[in-house]
Amino acid sequence: MRHGKNRFLIGALAAPLLLYGVFVVSPYAQAFYLAFTDWNGLSGQAGAVGFENFTSLWSDDLFLSALRNNGLMLLVVPLITIVLALFFAAMLTMGRSDQRGGIRGSRAYRIVYFFPQLLSVAILGVLFQFVFTPNNGLLNGVLEAVGLGSFTRSWLAEPAWALPAVMAVMIWAAVGFYVVLFAAAMESIPRDVLEAARLDGAGRLATFRRITLPFVWDTVQVAYVYLGILALDGFALVQIMTVGPGGPNNSTEVIGLTLYRAAFTYGEFGYASAMGVTLFFLTLTLTAVALRATRRERVEVA
Amino acid sequence: MATVTYSGATRIYPGSEKPAVDKLDIEIQDGEFLVLVGPSGCGKSTSLRMLAGLEEVDEGSIYINDTDVSNLPPKSRDIAMVFQNYALYPHMSVFDNMAFALKLRRMPKADIKQRVEDAAKLLDLSDYLGRKPKALSGGQRQRVAMGRAIVREPQVFLMDEPLSNLDAKLRVQTRSQIASLQKRLGITTVYVTHDQIEAMTMGHRIAVMKDGLLQQCDTPRTLYEKPGNTFVAGFIGSPAMNLKTVSLTEAGALFGDVTLPLSREVRDAATQDGGDQQVTVGFRPEHCKLGAEGSGGIPVEVDLVEELGSEAYVYGHAAYNDSSERFVVRTESAHVPRLSETVYVVPEPGHEHVFHASTGQRLN
Numbered sequence: 034m035r036h037g038k039n040r041f042l043i044g045a046l047a048a049p050l051l052l053y054g055v056f057v058v059s060p061y062a063q064a065f066y067l068a069f070t071d072w073n074g075l076s077g078q079a080g081a082v083g084f085e086n087f088t089s090l091w092s093d094d095l096f097l098s099a100l101r102n103n104g105l106m107l108l109v110v111p112l113i114t115i116v117l118a119l120f121f122a123a124m125l126t127m128g129r130s131d132q133r134g135g136i137r138g139s140r141a142y143r144i145v146y147f148f149p150q151l152l153s154v155a156i157l158g159v160l161f162q163f164v165f166t167p168n169n170g171l172l173n174g175v176l177e178a179v180g181l182g183s184f185t186r187s188w189l190a191e192p193a194w195a196l197p198a199v200m201a202v203m204i205w206a207a208v209g210f211y212v213v214l215f216a217a218a219m220e221s222i223p224r225d226v227l228e229a230a231r232l233d234g235a236g237r238l239a240t241f242r243r244i245t246l247p248f249v250w251d252t253v254q255v256a257y258v259y260l261g262i263l264a265l266d267g268f269a270l271v272q273i274m275t276v277g278p279g280g281p282n283n284s285t286e287v288i289g290l291t292l293y294r295a296a297f298t299y300g301e302f303g304y305a306s307a308m309g310v311t312l313f314f315l316t317l318t319l320t321a322v323a324l325r326a327t328r329r330e331r332v333e334v335a
Numbered sequence: 336m337a338t339v340t341y342s343g344a345t346r347i348y349p350g351s352e353k354p355a356v357d358k359l360d361i362e363i364q365d366g367e368f369l370v371l372v373g374p375s376g377c378g379k380s381t382s383l384r385m386l387a388g389l390e391e392v393d394e395g396s397i398y399i400n401d402t403d404v405s406n407l408p409p410k411s412r413d414i415a416m417v418f419q420n421y422a423l424y425p426h427m428s429v430f431d432n433m434a435f436a437l438k439l440r441r442m443p444k445a446d447i448k449q450r451v452e453d454a455a456k457l458l459d460l461s462d463y464l465g466r467k468p469k470a471l472s473g474g475q476r477q478r479v480a481m482g483r484a485i486v487r488e489p490q491v492f493l494m495d496e497p498l499s500n501l502d503a504k505l506r507v508q509t510r511s512q513i514a515s516l517q518k519r520l521g522i523t524t525v526y527v528t529h530d531q532i533e534a535m536t537m538g539h540r541i542a543v544m545k546d547g548l549l550q551q552c553d554t555p556r557t558l559y560e561k562p563g564n565t566f567v568a569g570f571i572g573s574p575a576m577n578l579k580t581v582s583l584t585e586a587g588a589l590f591g592d593v594t595l596p597l598s599r600e601v602r603d604a605a606t607q608d609g610g611d612q613q614v615t616v617g618f619r620p621e622h623c624k625l626g627a628e629g630s631g632g633i634p635v636e637v638d639l640v641e642e643l644g645s646e647a648y649v650y651g652h653a654a655y656n657d658s659s660e661r662f663v664v665r666t667e668s669a670h671v672p673r674l675s676e677t678v679y680v681v682p683e684p685g686h687e688h689v690f691h692a693s694t695g696q697r698l699n
Contacts, residue, residue: 228416243424
């Protein structure tokens with residue numbers, strides 16, 4: 034058995050490694066290479082241009098506004114999603130006023146919260162276009178109905194409101210999944226620890242802050258990384274939902290969209306690759322920083 | 336300084352007809368150490384959790400002093416509990432574990448420090464205050480759990496099988512530590528265990544429960560000497576009492592050819608309430624002798640002898656009334672019978688326990 038071990042390992046790993054190399058590693062390598070050329074996507078030759086693609090990124094207004102918008106999304110989307118998901122998950126698992134369990138109907142809520150996760154981004158984009166439509170959209174309709182008619186506006190057409198509208202959709206679509214994730218983590222907290230906290234005089238808020246949150250911190254950390262990556266993307270939603278897309282006045286431009294346009298509209302594949310490489314390093318840095326900055330000692334049940 | 340009173344307290348779990356705890360009535364004196372004991376599923380833990388406020392009281396009430404606490408949340412009851420698995424907060428140091436309740440009460444920092452350090456000294460934990468629970472041994476964790484209860488200086492201590500996760504030697508040690516600590520602090524304590532030896536050695540009084548019903552609540556000595564029914568008789572004492580249901584005759588209880596004399600009142604009581612000419616008689620292994628042939632003892636064939644050094648337990652069976660009955664007898668080590676030998680078991684007069692054959696209630 035022993036001498037056959039390596040052969041078995043190689044046999045089992047060869048196929049996946051090969052596929053991974055061809056379809057994941059090689060495109061990465063290619064993108065890194067192209068980022069230093071002026072390839073137009075069609076011609077047979079690509080001239081080396083050194084760091085020119087990267088330096089011109091910093092004077093490209095479109096790219097800079099995309100960077101700013103992604104930065105804003107990165108600040109807002111993960112934070113609000115996690116806060117909302119933690120709140121809902123806590124209500125589902127320990128929301129009853131006597132702290133003996135979730136609020137009434139918590140099982141049903143858990144299923145309903147997961148629904149948005151079942152919709153593809155394309156459907157989501159189209160759906161919310163209708164919600165935000167100025168004349169007969171759902172949002173303005175509701176605002177009118179409850180007497181807040183003065184707040185109605187053309188959501189996706191106003192530069193100040195288009196990005197918040199996009200972010201709201203991202204959050205709406207993401208919260209449900211993290212509610213389920215956090216609720217599962219909260220349910221794994223030993224019951225007697227929560228009971229001990231109740232006997233020690235901790236109310237719902239204190240229990241959440243002092244017991245629940247430390248227990249689920251690992252999960253929150255993972256959620257933050259995923260949501261950060263989500264916030265640095267946003268291409269599909271912006272492409273489908275916003276005017277332009279990316280408008281009005283570049284207010285919803287995201288790096289993915291700029292990249293897509295540079296490559297497939299203007300034929301600047303080298304330049305687009307440089308954006309891709311930049312985005313890659315941004316995401317990598319974010320992940321490393323996020324994991325590092327939020328590191329706490331793991332809670333292990335003794 | 337508190338008394339605890341269960342008054343007809345009942346708990347019926349949702350979805351079940353049968354109460355887990357059925358009309359429990361116990362009065363616990365100030366400073367008393369009361370042990371709730373019984374086989375698993377008898378409702379002892381549920382009774383404790385009802386007092387803690389972790390389970391609802393469906394009927395009846397529970398009083399601490401003269402206050403009805405049945406509907407108060409746990410934090411308003413001023414009780415502290417030691418859990419079976421200790422339920423320490425794993426992300427907090429030993430100090431923070433003990434200080435948690437005090438911090439929530441917004442007690443001044445200096446006072447908290449003082450109280451935690453005093454408790455730590457009492458429990459020999461002073462060197463471990465900075466450690467996390469996972470860096471402690473089982474015994475140390477158990478003491479932290481005790482400390483967390485002590486620092487609060489509660490009206491009532493509740494302990495739910497706090498020793499069951501310790502090894503045998505540590506359990507015996509900790510048993511006496513807890514008992515002496517309770518005496519020193521003088522705080523009313525309710526202690527749950529399934530171990531009758533723990534109950535006998537620690538409790539001022541013991542409440543024996545079975546199937547949600549209180550069987551008997553009395554001092555260890557009374558439970559041992561005058562068990563109120565057959566269940567208590569069989570549960571208290573180790574090895575268990577020899578408890579046999581046999582025919583009742585004019586003279587007494589009939590073990591095969593051997594008659595154990597019973598008084599007239601006992602015989603009359605045994606025939607009431609559908610006694611059906613039967614009676615249940617019990618005698619403890621330490622309250623009988625091994626006699627010679629013809630001494631009037633019950634003939635028992637020896638199956639097993641347990642040598643404990645100072646004494647020995649003889650296990651055997653006797654065939655009478657078409658059935659084979661098992662007996663246990665304690666004997667001096669000097670006169671240990673051989674296997675398969677027939678010995679004659681003579682119950683010591685005055686130490687027999689007589690119970691009604693169908694109701695199981697004590698008759699003498």
